[in-house]
Amino acid sequence: MAEPLIELKGISKSFGDALVLDEVDLTIYQGEALAIIGPSGTGKSTILRIISGLLAPDAGEIYIKGERRRGLVEDAEDPIGIGMVFQQAALFDSLTVEENVGFLLFQHSKLPRRVIRSLVNQKLEMVGLPRIGDRYPSQLSGGMRKRVSFARAIMSNPENPKDTPEVLLYDEPTAGLDPVASTVIEDLIRQLQCNEGGCTSYVIVTHQDSTIRRTADRIVFLYRGKVQWSGSLSEIDTTDNALIRQFFSGSVEGPIQVAG
């Protein structure tokens, strides 16, 4: 059995009067590919932001490799790096691709510019976009911008090994892409998972059937603030769970209440 890497225990989060996460328990294991799915507005992005340390829960505990995290990412020293790929590629329009990908190292490390540029080029090659460092985000397609944001998420400082992400969090990485561009991104997510150093873990939030099927090993279904179902990829087609059956059939009849 793989080791637990990240454990959420009894995590609750409200926005105003709305209880979005209600004592959620979730474990992410070493090397696993986990998809969090569920209807719109059920708190999937909120969970990712809590895991990344960008958002504090109202209640509950988070353990990273067995160590309890206290506070947000800027004041907690997580024992592993956690990289986040946001729903929008979130690139700075006024900066080149190279400056975007190497942003943190250019700003916060003492590494020579030449070394950072070479690291950036290495990451751009890994995402299949060599030689585009001089371009600006506005000159790229949506799929290319996503891949640039992947390159930025896997950047790490060679002087600080803990900087290398052991977990990547993807928030709807294929939203708004055509089926072929989605396949490129799905393949890339799988390729980035394993290298000579072993396999990292990732958590992906997605609504797209193809992305769920091509990138997930295990799936958790979130609804009404709770994990309602968890199973392997093959089980989504065989389970009797009414939520899963309705979600994948797209039917308006069933236990999932259609918003609006």
Ligand SMILES: Nc1ncnc2c1ncn2[C@@H]1O[C@H](COP(=O)(O)OP(=O)(O)OP(=O)(O)O)[C@@H](O)[C@H]1O
């Ligand atoms: N910063 C915030 N302030 C107020 N409400 C928020 C905030 N962030 C999220 N919410 C609300 O919390 C609920 C869950 O949002 P979240 O984005 O996590 O859902 P989701 O499952 O990722 O949705 P979708 O699938 O549509 O992206 C929504 O009702 C949203 O409006």
